[in-house]
Amino acid sequence: xxxxxxxxxxTAASGQTAAVAAAPAPSPSxxxxxGIAAGGAIQNFPTDLGRYMDAVKGSGAQxxxxxxxxxxxxxxxxxxxxxxxxxxxxxAARARGLNVLGTxxxxxxxxxxxxxxxxxxxxxxxxxxxxxxxxxxHYGPLGVHAWEIWNEPNISAFWAPGPDPAKYTQMLKxxxxxIKQLDPSATVISAGLSPYGSYxxxxxxxxxxxxxxxxMYANGAAASLDAVGWHPxxxxxxxxxxxxxxxxxxxxxxxxxxxxxxxxxxxxKQIWTTEFGWPTGSSTSAVSESVQAQMVTASFAKxxxxxxxGPAFFYSGRDHGTDLLNIQDNFGxxxxxxxxxxxxxxYQGAAAAG
Numbered sequence: 001x002x003x004x005x006x007x008x009x010x011t012a013a014s015g016q017t018a019a020v021a022a023a024p025a026p027s028p029s030x031x032x033x034x035g036i037a038a039g040g041a042i043q044n045f046p047t048d049l050g051r052y053m054d055a056v057k058g059s060g061a062q063x064x065x066x067x068x069x070x071x072x073x074x075x076x077x078x079x080x081x082x083x084x085x086x087x088x089x090x091x092a093a094r095a096r097g098l099n100v101l102g103t104x105x106x107x108x109x110x111x112x113x114x115x116x117x118x119x120x121x122x123x124x125x126x127x128x129x130x131x132x133x134x135x136x137x138h139y140g141p142l143g144v145h146a147w148e149i150w151n152e153p154n155i156s157a158f159w160a161p162g163p164d165p166a167k168y169t170q171m172l173k174x175x176x177x178x179i180k181q182l183d184p185s186a187t188v189i190s191a192g193l194s195p196y197g198s199y200x201x202x203x204x205x206x207x208x209x210x211x212x213x214x215x216m217y218a219n220g221a222a223a224s225l226d227a228v229g230w231h232p233x234x235x236x237x238x239x240x241x242x243x244x245x246x247x248x249x250x251x252x253x254x255x256x257x258x259x260x261x262x263x264x265x266x267x268x269k270q271i272w273t274t275e276f277g278w279p280t281g282s283s284t285s286a287v288s289e290s291v292q293a294q295m296v297t298a299s300f301a302k303x304x305x306x307x308x309x310g311p312a313f314f315y316s317g318r319d320h321g322t323d324l325l326n327i328q329d330n331f332g333x334x335x336x337x338x339x340x341x342x343x344x345x346x347y348q349g350a351a352a353a354g
Contacts, residue, residue, distance in 0.1 A: 032062030032099060033303070034351045035313035036333075037275045039320065040067045043085035049092050055334055056317055057096040059344060060351025064098045065148070065274055065313045066090070068139070070131050071106035071118040078110060078127065083138055094143045101189070101274065101313070103148040104128075104135060104175070105158070120160040121153075121167060129174040136182045146187040148229055148274055149175045152194040154212040156205035163207040165215030169224075172216070176224035190221065192229035192274035195246035199255060210249055213257055217264040227270040227310050230257060235278045235327075236287045239298055247276075251306065258308065270310030273303070277315040280341065281323075281330035293342035296333070300350040314347065 036056045043066075045052060056064050066089050073082055093100050106118040111127045113120065122128050136147070153159040153168040168191070176188050193209035201208045207215075213228065232247040241248050250271060251258040261267055278287045278295045287295070296314065303309040319336040321329035329336070333343040 033309070033311050034059075034061045034300070034347075035063030035065055035099075035101065035274075035311050036061045036317045037065040037277075037313040037315040038089075039316045040069065041320065042066060043069070043072075043089050049088060051338070052317060053092045053096050053098065055338075055344075056093075057098060059317075059333065059347045061347070062099055062351075063101055063311050063313065064093050064317075065101040065103060066093070067106075068102040068104045068135055069106050070104060070128070071108045074108045074111075074131065077108075078130075081134065081138075087142075090139060090142050090144060099146065100139075100144045101146045101148055101272075101311070102135065102139060102144050103151055103274070104132060105151045117160055119156075119158050121150075121164075121171065125167075125171050125174055128171060129178045132175045132178040133182060136179050136186070140183050140186075145183060145185065146189065147175070147179055148189040148191060148272075150191040152231065153191050154207045154209055155194045155196060158194070162204045163202075163212060165207070165212050166219045168212075169216045169219040169221045172221055173224040187226045188224070189227050189229045189272050189274065190216065190225045192231040192272075193246075194231055195233050195244075195249075198244045199249070199253060201244075208249075209246060210253070210255055210257060210260060213260050214255075217260060217266070222264050222266050225269070227272045228257060228261060228266075229274045230271050231275040232273055233276055236285050236291075238295065239302055251308075267308075270308050272310040273312040275313055275315045277331045279327040279330040281325065281327060283325050283327050283330075285327050286324075286330060289341050289343065292333075293346040296343045296346040297350055300347075304354075 068086055090100055107120055107122045111122040149172050151158050154163045156162045172190055179186050179188055193212055196206040196208050199208055199210045202211060232250055234245040234247045241252055243253055249256055278292045280286055280289050280292050303312050316331045318334040319330050319332035322336050323329045333341055333347055
């Protein structure tokens, strides 16, 4: 080897040393409780991905929740993988020090019955487990160590043709085993459950989340989750008690998600609110931008009082569109034109307060 400085150069021989192993990717800190749920289109951002992640980082968030879309990644068949769009998202997040919660969902055509949508669970759940293994092997070295198993399986919009808690629990068990085998320190979150009415409300397409969680535990879910996922949307309302509110149903109703967990011996585990939020705009379900900001402040303050509340992911970072009558276009704390809503500053304030 040769060393050079301002005085000159000198050369010396060195004996061979052992290869230096790459440092392991840092694991997420479960102490970080501020997250943004990015939504499913972020991997398609052609040029704005860096700008989006800069905005998430600037908000004070420590986490970002993204889709790891099985349907898209393996659309062409069981031996074909197109990781690139999702690699871009993960790398952009990790480059900014953001922890990633990867939600594995949607079934490719070859793994589901013909003529059914991607929200249909796979015919053979082992195919999903195989994808779990591939995703953990691929993204673990990039620093992803937190996984959510599917999304809102208690409603037909994400589990077609209708909820089946026993089958979902089997999916969870297979996923947990696969993930933990490859990454024992990984955190596995059960799918965030969608709001649907009061306890006892269900039909062929929907099931109240408390009922669904009860059925999960009855089918042996306790040993196959590190935390329970929950989506406490109740827009356009606030945090006051309502029996039908998924926010109230976390702990204030009887039964509640917490009481179900405690009865199952899982009271020491957290609930991760992997999506929640209030849309702005002009629809009858919307709130004003000032009220959205108030809800950001109030919701994170309330979650801070609950020792069992894990990371919380506000939906979403940026408005998906500009149609003020479409609630799906208006959940962001940033407008579609990248201007900041008052809720962005409110989020920064909540995150700074810890």
